Structures are given as structure tokens and as C-alpha cells.
Amino acid sequence: MVGVAEFLFSTLIFPGLLFAAAVGLLYIGIDRKITGRLQHRVGPPIWQEFLDFGKLLTKEDITPAAAQGAIFDFAPVVALGAVVTVLLLFPVNSVQPALQSVADLIVIIYLLNIPAISMMLGGYASGTPFGAVGAWRYVVQLFSYELVFVLAILSVVARVGSLSVSGVVGYQLANGWLLFDPRLWPAFIAVVIAAQAKLLRVPFDIPEAHTEIVHGPLTEYSGPKLAVWRLVYCVETLAVLGLLVNLFLGGPVSHTIAGVTIPGVVDFLVKVFALLLVTTVMRNVMARLRIDRALRFFWTYGLLLVAVSLVLVVV
Amino acid sequence: MTVIVPVGPQHPALKEPENFRFEIRGEEVVDVDIRMGYVHRGIERAMQDRTYLHNVYLSERICGICNVVHTNTYCQAVEAIAGIEIPDRARYIRTILLELERIHSHLLWAGVAAHEIGFDTLFMYFWRDREHVLDIREAVSGGRQLSATNTVGGVRRDIKLEHIPRMLDVLKRLERETRRYLEICSSDPTILSRCEGVGVLTKQDALEVCAVGPTARAAGVDWDVRRDDPYAAYGDLDFRVVIERTGDVLAQILVRLGEVIQSIEIVRQAADRLPSGPIRVDPPTRIEPNEAVARSEAPRGELLYYVVSNGTDKPERVRVRTPTYGNVLTWKRMFKGCTVAEIPIVLASIDPCMACTDRVTLVDVERGRSRVVSLEELRRWKKW
Numbered sequence: 276m277v278g279v280a281e282f283l284f285s286t287l288i289f290p291g292l293l294f295a296a297a298v299g300l301l302y303i304g305i306d307r308k309i310t311g312r313l314q315h316r317v318g319p320p321i322w323q324e325f326l327d328f329g330k331l332l333t334k335e336d337i338t339p340a341a342a343q344g345a346i347f348d349f350a351p352v353v354a355l356g357a358v359v360t361v362l363l364l365f366p367v368n369s370v371q372p373a374l375q376s377v378a379d380l381i382v383i384i385y386l387l388n389i390p391a392i393s394m395m396l397g398g399y400a401s402g403t404p405f406g407a408v409g410a411w412r413y414v415v416q417l418f419s420y421e422l423v424f425v426l427a428i429l430s431v432v433a434r435v436g437s438l439s440v441s442g443v444v445g446y447q448l449a450n451g452w453l454l455f456d457p458r459l460w461p462a463f464i465a466v467v468i469a470a471q472a473k474l475l476r477v478p479f480d481i482p483e484a485h486t487e488i489v490h491g492p493l494t495e496y497s498g499p500k501l502a503v504w505r506l507v508y509c510v511e512t513l514a515v516l517g518l519l520v521n522l523f524l525g526g527p528v529s530h531t532i533a534g535v536t537i538p539g540v541v542d543f544l545v546k547v548f549a550l551l552l553v554t555t556v557m558r559n560v561m562a563r564l565r566i567d568r569a570l571r572f573f574w575t576y577g578l579l580l581v582a583v584s585l586v587l588v589v590v
Numbered sequence: 591m592t593v594i595v596p597v598g599p600q601h602p603a604l605k606e607p608e609n610f611r612f613e614i615r616g617e618e619v620v621d622v623d624i625r626m627g628y629v630h631r632g633i634e635r636a637m638q639d640r641t642y643l644h645n646v647y648l649s650e651r652i653c654g655i656c657n658v659v660h661t662n663t664y665c666q667a668v669e670a671i672a673g674i675e676i677p678d679r680a681r682y683i684r685t686i687l688l689e690l691e692r693i694h695s696h697l698l699w700a701g702v703a704a705h706e707i708g709f710d711t712l713f714m715y716f717w718r719d720r721e722h723v724l725d726i727r728e729a730v731s732g733g734r735q736l737s738a739t740n741t742v743g744g745v746r747r748d749i750k751l752e753h754i755p756r757m758l759d760v761l762k763r764l765e766r767e768t769r770r771y772l773e774i775c776s777s778d779p780t781i782l783s784r785c786e787g788v789g790v791l792t793k794q795d796a797l798e799v800c801a802v803g804p805t806a807r808a809a810g811v812d813w814d815v816r817r818d819d820p821y822a823a824y825g826d827l828d829f830r831v832v833i834e835r836t837g838d839v840l841a842q843i844l845v846r847l848g849e850v851i852q853s854i855e856i857v858r859q860a861a862d863r864l865p866s867g868p869i870r871v872d873p874p875t876r877i878e879p880n881e882a883v884a885r886s887e888a889p890r891g892e893l894l895y896y897v898v899s900n901g902t903d904k905p906e907r908v909r910v911r912t913p914t915y916g917n918v919l920t921w922k923r924m925f926k927g928c929t930v931a932e933i934p935i936v937l938a939s940i941d942p943c944m945a946c947t948d949r950v951t952l953v954d955v956e957r958g959r960s961r962v963v964s965l966e967e968l969r970r971w972k973k974w
Contacts (some may be wrong), residue, residue, distance in 0.1 A: 283736060286728060313711060313715035313716050314710065314711045314713075315713070315714055316714060369628055404593060404594070404595045404596070405595070407593075408595065408614075408930060409616060410618075412617075425680070475615040477709075477710075478708070478780055479710055480708060480905075484708060486705060486706045486708065486934040487930060487933060487934050488595075488930065489601065506615065529880065559710075559711045560779070561709065561780045562704070562707045562708050562709035562712075562783075562784050563707060563708025563709070563780075563784070563931075564782050564783065564784075565618075565783070565784065565929060565931045565932070566617060567929075568783055568802070
């Protein structure tokens with residue numbers, strides 16, 4: 276009975292749905308505010324994402340007649356489930372994740388791809404040319420950044436010798452952050468750029484480039500479903516950056532300052548915020564790349580960077 | 591398999607309702623079908639029912655962005671058929687307003703272009719600086735956009751002496767910023783990768799389809815009405831016509847930003863040499879039967895007015911040829927071999943002003959060739 280209650284708590288409240296949604300929406304709100312300031316605008320208040328989310332929930336839900344209803348309806352929910360699950364599988368508060376010894380890095384890599392695949396399916400199923408073109412582009416983009424992303428994680432795995440995130444975090448607790456290992460610097464740079472592509476941020480917002488193909492796969496989504504997609508995007512940002520924090524920045528560490536113990540989650544969120552600042556600045560100082568250039572970039576420079584790290588670590 | 595992707599009449603890349611049907615294979619554009627006429631307003635016909643003076647305000651409303659050049663060209667045509675010489679001070683005031691308009695129009699375009707290639711930060715910066723120009727336009731003419739200053743026989747409002755130092759101060763700042771943008775646009779790797787060699791219009795093509803304005807000058811056509819057929823005070827001022835050779839989107843950016851710097855120089859000279867005297871002569875209400883063509887260099891290219899009078903206080907006929915009309919056909923050449931990602935920036939590159947163009951145009955679509963994706967077609971295609 277206690278086990279079930281604990282499971283429900285971790286899935287729905289912390290670090291599951293409620294926590295992920297609240298922090299994700301807040302962080303994207305901060306991201307928008309910083310973007311506004313960088314662009315010499317006032318920018319929206321940092322709670323704007325909550326308002327947008329609430330507004331979308333109350334809007335009319337339209338499914339185009341040409342859409343394949345079931346796939347179109349379930350794509351956002353599946354994506355949301357996948358990204359929330361990721362938060363249950365890696366350390367957020369302490370070295371141990373909420374669901375212990377259930378899954379390792381391989382599962383996390385798979386789960387982080389589900390939003391992308393759901394978005395493609397949703398785009399194809401929506402029955403609009405913009406959705407289809409967006410999905411084509413997303414496939415190409417997935418094939419460009421994913422290898423770099425996986426190889427960067429692999430170089431961490433090879434360095435630590437453990438496939439579990441807790442193992443990597445535990446190793447860092449004992450030996451210091453992996454970011455301070457010069458052999459992993461190229462991999463870290465590559466994985467931050469790949470995360471930018473994974474989160475569809477400029478210069479890699481190609482699949483939903485709104486001046487070109489309206490909103491790509493999400494063109495036909497409206498109302499609550501679009502709200503869920505928005506939530507997926509926010510939680511995915513938290514999940515991807517959180518994974519990088521766990522792999523390179525030491526993960527959640529609880530500090531004791533003047534006798535008061537600060538829980539690890541605070542440390543975790545501060546580190547995620549630092550990475551968020553990096554990606555926000557990156558997305559504001561560049562123009563969108565063309566899909567073929569993005570592909571070429573990842574298969575040349577990106578691959579070269581991680582290959583250097585992997586060779587240095589393994590040899 | 592080719593797919594028709596409709597762009598417009600409602601599309602985020604278009605600021606005005608027009609329809610383009612792109613035939614694409616994967617990411618490559620195979621052909622484009624241009625359909626216009628969504629914002630036809632019948633202004634030319636309306637002009638025949640109004641007096642010469644009233645028409646000044648109607649022509650001002652043909653285009654929001656380049657309203658001064660529209661009234662200026664209309665007034666030039668009417669002044670020509672009525673045989674009026676306008677005072678020198680009016681010529682200089684018109685020149686200053688025309689160039690301020692060119693600066694704000696080009697900065698607006700540059701912002702839109704940056705937005706089309708996904709560089710929103712640059713977009714915001716361009717529009718921030720454009721605000722300064724709008725502020726000084728408001729100070730000298732009373733309106734941020736519509737100046738309502740030109741009239742038949744001169745100008746309605748004088749530039750006050752105290753406005754000139756402020757104007758020059760703003761322009762000095764603007765020149766510094768524009769030079770920085772020129773440097774950014776010709777060196778930033780992401781901008782170069784989106785603009786260099788994209789949407790190329792060769793000089794030969796530009797001449798064949800009669801391209802005008804910055805679009806033609808970016809392709810190497812050395813033609814500028816301001817220099818080659820001077821009007822207002824341009825004959826007395828020194829400036830350079832900015833020419834590029836490559837004809838791609840980058841060349842268009844460089845030409846327009848270069849023209850902003852030249853315009854700042856023109857305004858400086860005009861403000862410096864501003865003659866004193868009256869600003870207006872009284873035009874006759876009725877004009878004897880006559881006809882005249884007037885043209886001037888709008889921010890988007892050569893603008894042409896043809897006015898026929900019939901002895902009454904209303905014109906017999908007014909015909910307007912806007913620069914975008916002259917440039918529409920360049921799209922057909924530019925889009926050859928482009929990718930979907932390049933559609934918005936190439937569409938935007940000629941700085942289209944549809945509301946001006948549609949006032950008169952009905953482009954005849956070859957019926958046999960145009961295909962519309964029906965719901966049925968979409969369903970079939972979806973199952974692929």
C-alpha cells in the first residue's frame with residue numbers, strides 16, 4: 276500500500292507531472308523574458324507560460340476532417356508521458372531516482388526520442404502539407420543530431436564505466452564534475468548543441484520554422500491538445516537539460532549551509548537554469564539554418580567533436 | 591512526387607494576403623504560381639470622381655509605408671499638366687521627407703528579412719532603430735506614417751528650424767548603427783549561409799522582366815530615377831547609387847542598407863542647403879485638357895503616375911504603376927532551384943507591397959496549369 280502511494284506521489288506530484296509542469300512552464304517563461312530583454316523589448320512576465328497554457332485549455336478543440344483522429348489525438352499525450360517518465364528515471368533530488376533500479380541511460384535515450392516521433396506522427400496525421408513538410412524535416416533533423424547526442428552520452432558512459440545515471444552521479448560525487456575533465460569538453464560542447472536541436476531552438480527550429488511552414492507538425496493543433504504540446508516542450512526542456520546536468524554537472528547535490536540542509540533538488544534546478552541561460556543566449560544570436568546545412572553541420576563538426584572525446588576516453 | 595504547398599492568402603511569412611502555389615519535390619521548389627488581387631480597392635476609379643486636391647489624400651492611402659512618394663509623384667504629374675513650378679523650399683522639404691521615408695522603409699524591410707530567416711533578435715534591433723526615424727517624421731510632419739505634407743503646388747507644412755538639429759542628431763546615431771548592421775550582415779555565418787547565393791536574379795533576367803529599384807540594383811542594373819531623371823531637389827545633391835553584382839538576397843540586403851546610409855547623407859545635405867522662401871503656390875482648380883507622366887524612385891523602385899485632365903476639376907484618368915508590379919515577375923526567376931526554407935526570404939527579398947499592386951492588377955492565371963489541392967487530393971496524399 277505504501278509502495279503504491281509512493282509511486283502515485285512520484286508520478287503525479289514530485290518529480291512527476293506537477294513538479295515537471297510547474298518548473299518547465301516557469302523556466303520557459305524565464306526564457307521568454309530573457310529573450311525579450313536580449314532583444315531590447317520588455318518581454319512577457321515570467322508566469323506568461325502558465326497563462327498561455329490555461330488559455331489554450333479553454334479554447335475550442337478542432338480536429339481537421341482530413342486528420343487521422345486517433346493518432347492525431349494521442350500523439351501529444353504519449354509525448355507528455357514519455358518526458359515525464361524521464362524525470363522519474365534520473366536523479367532529481369538525491370543520487371537515487373524516484374523509480375529505483377528500473378531503467379538505465381539506454382531507456383532514457385529512447386524516451387527522449389518519443390516526443391520527436393509523436394510530433395512527426397501528429398504532423399503526418401494532421402493531413403496538412405505544412406504538417407507533412409514539418410515531419411519530413413523533423414526526420415532529417417532527428418538523424419542529424421541524435422547520433423551526436425548518443426555518442427556524447429556514450430563517452431560519459433565509457434569514462435565512468437556505468438550505464439546507470441545514478442552511477443554517473445555517484446561517481447561525480449566522489450571524483451568531481453565530469454565537466455572538469457578536459458577529455459570530455461568536446462563531447463560537452465557537442466551535446467549542448469545537439470540539445471539545442473533536440474529542443475527545436477534557433478538555429479535548429481527547422482521543423483517548426485513558422486515563417487516557412489507555419490508551425491510545422493503542430494499547425495493543425497488547437498486548444499487543449501496544443502496546450503499539451505506546449506507542456507511537452509516545457510517538460511522536455513527540463514528533462515534534456517536535467518540529463519545534461521546529471522551527466523556533466525554533478526547532478527543534484529544537497530548542501531548544508533549554516534546548519535540548514537538545502538535539498539538536492541534546489542542544486543539541480545540551479546544547474547538546469549545555468550544551462551537554460553546558455554541555450555537562451557544561443558537561440559538569440561543566430562539565424563535559422565537550412566535543413567541540409569544542419570545535417571552537414573552535425574555529421575561533420577558535431578561528429579568530429581564527440582569522436583575526439585570518445586577516442587580520448589577509451590584510449 | 592511533387593506536392594503543391596500553398597503559401598497564402600493567409601501565411602505567417604506574408605504580411606499581406608496573396609496566394610502562391612509552390613510545387614515542391616522534397617525540399618526543392620520546382621515551380622511557382624503567383625495569384626494576386628486579394629486586396630483590390632478600386633482607387634484609380636475613385637480618383638476620377640474626386641477633385642485634384644482630394645486625390646492627394648487618396649493617393650497617400652495607396653500605400654502606408656511609401657505614402658510620401660505616392661503623393662509626391664501624383665503632385666508632380668498634376669503640377670506638370672497644370673504647368674506649375676513649385677518653390678525651391680518645397681522641393682527640399684519633399685526631398686527630406688522622401689528620404690526619411692526611404693530610411694524607415696528599408697529598415698522595416700531589413701527587420702522583416704531577418705525575421706524570415708529566423709533571426710528575431712536582429713529583427714527587433716532593426717525595428718527599434720526604425721522607431722527613431724518615425725519619431726523625427728512625427729516631429730517634422732505631424733504623422734509617424736502618413737505625413738499629409740505634399741500637396742499640389744508645394745507642401746502644406748514647413749520644417750521648423752528647431753527640428754533640424756534633433757533630426758541630424760538622430761541620423762548620426764542611425765548611421766553608426768546602420769554601419770554596424772552592414773558589418774554584421776556581411777560577416778555573420780548564419781546570415782551568410784541563409785542569404786548568400788539564394789534567390790539569385792541575374793542582370794540579364796532583371797533586364798528581361800523589367801525589374802526596378804533595389805531588386806534591379808542588387809543584380810547590377812545601374813538605374814536610379816533620382817540620379818537619371820532628377821525630381822524634387824535631387825539634381826542639386828550629391829549621392830551615390832548603390833550597386834551590387836551578385837543579385838542574391840545578400841546583395842539586396844547590402845544595397846538597401848547602403849541606400850540607408852546614402853539617404854542619411856542626402857537628408858544632411860538637404861537640411862544644410864534648405865533655401866528660404868514660400869513653401870507653396872496656389873494651383874488652379876480646373877486644369878485644361880492635358881496629360882503627363884511623372885515618376886520617382888520609391889523605396890521599392892520606380893513609381894509611375896499617368897494623369898489625364900479634361901478641363902474640369904477632376905482628372906479624366908489616373909494610372910499608377912507601382913514598383914512591386916514591376917518586380918512580381920522576378921519571383922519566377924528567383925525561385926528556380928530554391929528550397930522550401932528559402933521561400934519566405936526570397937518572397938520578402940523584393941520587398942513586396944501588395945496593397946499598392948493589387949489596386950490595379952489582375953494577374954491572369956493560366957487556367958489549364960493551375961492546380962488547387964482539394965481535400966480529396968490531400969486525403970489521398972496523406973495515405974502515402
